[in-house]
Amino acid sequence: MLDEARELSVTEATQRGVAKLMAEAEGGADLVVTRRHRPIAAVVSFRRLAELEETLADLQDLALVLARAATDSGRRTSLDDVLVAYGHTRESLATLPDAE
Numbered sequence: 001m002l003d004e005a006r007e008l009s010v011t012e013a014t015q016r017g018v019a020k021l022m023a024e025a026e027g028g029a030d031l032v033v034t035r036r037h038r039p040i041a042a043v044v045s046f047r048r049l050a051e052l053e054e055t056l057a058d059l060q061d062l063a064l065v066l067a068r069a070a071t072d073s074g075r076r077t078s079l080d081d082v083l084v085a086y087g088h089t090r091e092s093l094a095t096l097p098d099a100e
Contacts, residue, residue, distance in 0.1 A: 002030050005029075006031050007031075008032070008033060009033070010034070010040070025048075030048060031044070
């Protein structure tokens with residue numbers, strides 16, 4: 001997701017300063033700060049962070065759909081059967097106090 005991010009060392013990031021890094025991120029640059037050529041931090045705009053979080057949520061939903069599709073036997077259990085398995089009926093549920 002940060003394939004086109006610009007890499008800079010901790011030393012370079014320090015020399016640029018926080019204000020300059022924030023301005024670059026706000027301008028749309030994705031920055032990856034490295035130490036000994038290993039990524040340790042990313043500096044992205046809040047808009048970009050929201051995009052990444054939305055993509056993550058979409059991928060998680062997709063993984064769930066694919067897992068369900070791969071394991072779906074087509075067998076369905078009725079609500080009444082589930083209630084009986086837990087010692088309830090629709091009527092007994094109606095008598096329970098509402099949770100707050």
